[in-house]
Amino acid sequence: MPVATKKLRSNRAWIERHINDPFVKRSRQEGYRARSVYKLIELNDKEKLIRPGMCVVDLGAAPGSWTQVVREKLAGKDGEVRGTIIAMDILPMDPIDGVTFLQGDFREQEVADKLTEIIGDKQVDLVLSDMAPNLSGIAAADAARSLLLNELALEFCLEHLKDNGVFVTKVFQGSGFSQYVETLKKHFKTVLTRKPEASRDTSAEVYMVAKHIKKR
CATH class of the missing domain: 1.20.5 (Single alpha-helices involved in coiled-coils or other helix-helix interfaces)
Incomplete structure (x- = not known):
């Protein structure tokens, strides 16, 4: 054929x-802007991730469905955001009221520095990462690209996350997966693997929920 x-x-x-x-x-x-929203909703229902007053960073945010949920959970009765929401993605994203959005490639130092500048002297309560590379169909190459994003997100957490903060990241099972999980366990007291119902059965993706950074 x-x-x-x-x-x-x-x-x-x-x-x-x-x-x-x-x-x-x-x-x-x-x-909601994407079906992936129900992955975060389920994770939040189980883990109680998002509370008013938090500083939340959403990496790989576009088109913005996860950010929509974060905003809903941080909103007071008057609809105003109680806390700080910072979203970033390599792709553009339609604005969401009360959210600071940075467009750029997280792998580039200039973009990472800009994100640090936006955060300022705040400590982050929750880092969400739904980042994924553009897939080539070549398993080894795709796994390497994905793992790089996971490693960069972890480095970001170790720099900006509160000691009792939480890191949620999408990871693809395959080459490097078990080693990455072990790295998370080295830095966090609790590391959980979750497969939300909205994750398709055919997908190798799982979500790691890492809580409470060990002494740095």
């Missing part, structure tokens, strides 16, 4: 699955 025909059939299958996805339908009904 020609490659183009295979790709066309694959695209059609993805579109059909996407249209019929109950989380896609629900996200549209409830006004």
